[in-house]
Amino acid sequence: xxxxxxxxxxxxxxxxxxxxxxxxxxxxxxxxxxxxxxxxxxxxxxxxxxxxxxxxxxxxxxxxxxxxxxxxxxxxxxxxxxxxxxxxxxxxxxxxxxxxxxxxxxxxxxxxxxxxxxxxxxxxxxxxxxxxxxxxxxxxxxxxxxxxxxxxxxxxxxxxxxxxxxxxxxxxxxxxxxxxxxxxxxxxxxxxxxxxxxxxxxxxxxxxxxxxxxxxxxxxxxxxxxxxxxxxxxxxxxxxxxxxxxxxxxxxxxxxxxxxxxxxxxxxxxxxxxxxxxxxxxxxxxxxxxxxxxxxxxxxxxxxxxxxxxxxxxxxxxxxxxxxxxxxxxxxxxxxxxxxxxxxxxxxxxxxxxxxxxxxxxxxxxxxxxxxxxxxxxxxxxxxxxxxxxxxxxxxxxxxxxxxxxxxxxxxxxxxxxxxxxxxxxxxxxxxxxxxxxxxxxxxxxxxxxxxxxxxxxxxxxxxxxxxxxxxxxxxxxxxxxxxxxxxxxxxxxxxxxxxxxxxxxxxxxxxxxxxxxxxxxxxxxxxxxxxxxxxxxxxxxxxxxxxxxxxxxxxxxxxxxxx
Ligand code: TEU
Numbered sequence: 220x221x222x223x224x225x226x227x228x229x230x231x232x233x234x235x236x237x238x239x240x241x242x243x244x245x246x247x248x249x250x251x252x253x254x255x256x257x258x259x260x261x262x263x264x265x266x267x268x269x270x271x272x273x274x275x276x277x278x279x280x281x282x283x284x285x286x287x288x289x290x291x292x293x294x295x296x297x298x299x300x301x302x303x304x305x306x307x308x309x310x311x312x313x314x315x316x317x318x319x320x321x322x323x324x325x326x327x328x329x330x331x332x333x334x335x336x337x338x339x340x341x342x343x344x345x346x347x348x349x350x351x352x353x354x355x356x357x358x359x360x361x362x363x364x365x366x367x368x369x370x371x372x373x374x375x376x377x378x379x380x381x382x383x384x385x386x387x388x389x390x391x392x393x394x395x396x397x398x399x400x401x402x403x404x405x406x407x408x409x410x411x412x413x414x415x416x417x418x419x420x421x422x423x424x425x426x427x428x429x430x431x432x433x434x435x436x437x438x439x440x441x442x443x444x445x446x447x448x449x450x451x452x453x454x455x456x457x458x459x460x461x462x463x464x465x466x467x468x469x470x471x472x473x474x475x476x477x478x479x480x481x482x483x484x485x486x487x488x489x490x491x492x493x494x495x496x497x498x499x500x501x502x503x504x505x506x507x508x509x510x511x512x513x514x515x516x517x518x519x520x521x522x523x524x525x526x527x528x529x530x531x532x533x534x535x536x537x538x539x540x541x542x543x544x545x546x547x548x549x550x551x552x553x554x555x556x557x558x559x560x561x562x563x564x565x566x567x568x569x570x571x572x573x574x575x576x577x578x579x580x581x582x583x584x585x586x587x588x589x590x591x592x593x594x595x596x597x598x599x600x601x602x603x604x605x606x607x608x609x610x611x612x613x614x615x616x617x618x619x620x621x622x623x624x625x626x627x628x629x630x631x632x633x634x635x636x637x638x639x640x641x642x643x644x645x646x647x648x649x650x651x652x653x654x655x656x657x658x659x660x661x662x663x664x665x666x667x668x669x670x671x672x673x674x675x676x677x678x679x680x681x682x683x684x685x686x687x688x689x690x691x692x693x694x695x696x697x698x699x700x701x702x703x704x705x706x707x708x709x710x711x712x713x714x715x716x717x718x719x720x721x722x723x724x725x726x727x728x729x730x731x732x733x734x735x736x737x738x739x740x741x742x743x744x745x746x747x748x749x750x751x752x753x754x755x756x757x758x759x760x761x762x763x764x765x766x767x768x769x770x771x772x773x774x775x776x777x778x779x780x781x782x783x
Contacts, residue, residue, distance in 0.1 A: 464498030549589030
């Protein structure tokens with residue numbers, strides 16, 4: 220028996236506000252733009268929007284560096300527009316969740332500006348400080364930040380260093396301080412009072428840092444390195460999360476909370492999603508996607524190099540998450556987000572088999588048990604942005620990769636190729652609404668760059684019943700049926716050329732068959748038995764059923780429903 224929580228059946232659409240729709244002609248997307256597109260979002264068949272940060276921010280990290288948690292950044296619009304967005308979304312049966320950045324603030328945040336006044340400041344203990352070694356001359360330790368470089372930055376007065384896991388303009392909050400924990404709860408209440416339905420908790424697995432800041436081992440003199448065991452998934456995080464989630468739910472019991480838990484294992488995910496431990500409804504892990512490391516250069520950052528998904532490992536990972544999360548409604552289901560390259564380019568084939576691979580991947584992922592998270596534009600088969608100048612890459616990791624690759628003798632073209640195919644900048648391009656000069660996103664050049672494509676945009680795909688957009692709608696329609704919400708998940712043991720699974724309720728079986736290769740493949744369907752009958756629910760192009768044999772096109776996919 221499943222305990223059906225209200226959020227089983229959610230389908231989340233990730234709106235990256237800077238790149239979704241510009242309504243005022245400044246080249247940056249805004250809240251009014253999202254309001255104007257609510258009908259489109261509704262017609263997709265989703266029932267929740269996750270908005271990346273829209274709060275006041277100097278935009279060192281596209282809004283994840285927040286200088287005022289309670290103000291809307293003027294580039295996005297006004298508080299009144301945000302209230303209107305929530306209201307209008309609700310009218311359409313769409314819930315709205317905000318990104319909640321709890322690990323750090325902008326260095327421009329008044330708390331940090333106060334903290335910089337020195338050890339006597341009442342806000343000093345809102346942040347994390349350390350003295351340099353050797354009388355202040357050397358760094359406090361050898362930990363590396365996720366945005367490359369040391370985690371330590373000397374404060375302007377020169378007295379101490381402050382800690383930053385991301386950019387130096389993003390000092391980490393000190394969650395060991397109960398005042399910080401209370402302040403973050405108050406901010407969440409402010410937005411819940413405005414009617415938001417929940418939060419995507421940004422980087423919450425980093426809220427605790429190892430006391431005493433011990434050096435990480437295995438590094439040479441003067442070297443720095445990632446030290447996840449000292450700043451990721453530490454034990455007090457569940458205590459902080461429990462306080463946060465349960466305090467919010469005392470007043471707003473239905474608050475939906477999805478935690479971003481990049482490096483969480485299934486065991487950790489279970490505790491983060493346990494109602495009496497961490498209290499998240501679900502978490503987003505990055506661990507599904509085991510990529511082929513063999514072809515990579517070990518001297519360069521691994522996630523910036525173009526390579527293939529290893530389907531064998533990928534199937535095993537998903538199977539493990541499906542099993543561990545079965546009784547909480549399944550894991551989150553996603554292919555990409557604003558931190559990863561776009562799926563049809565990274566994992567599908569964005570040239571020869573663009574349509575079929577995009578459709579197959581949609582069926583493969585979103586008919587599993589769990590909550591789909593779809594990145595805006597993915598439903599059109601949007602591919603990576605074509606960026607061909609290092610100045611077009613905004614993320615510091617991309618800049619570092621480029622410098623290091625060139626220093627190792629890579630050509631400019633080779634370095635740019637890897638970045639274009641793998642960096643997060645590649646997924647942040649303007650939404651393709653039509654094939655006008657700026658793809659209907661804006662009347663001026665978008666901040667992000669844009670691909671303009673005659674066949675891949677909302678207008679063209681609306682008009683074509685065989686489009687990727689229409690296919691996504693069909694997948695999401697199926698996804699809303701009981702069978703695909705609550706049905707048990709069973710992965711078939713097949714060759715790695717296939718990804719095949721069933722969803723099962725009683726005598727009803729949904730069977731999803733995917734050819735994950737660029738070659739045609741044959742698949743023999745299971746025997747029906749005397750009283751069974753089978754119905755084809757959905758397929759992409761070029762497949763053929765002859766008797767019990769399914770001839771799958773390259774990247775072919777078919778979904779059957781069988782009743783025994
Ligand atoms: O990303 C955080 C994130 O990916 C890390 O928490 C992760 O654990 C680490 O990179 C190790 O793989 C979020 C946002 O999604 C991203 O856009 C922001 O830049 C970042 O937080 C900082 O707020």
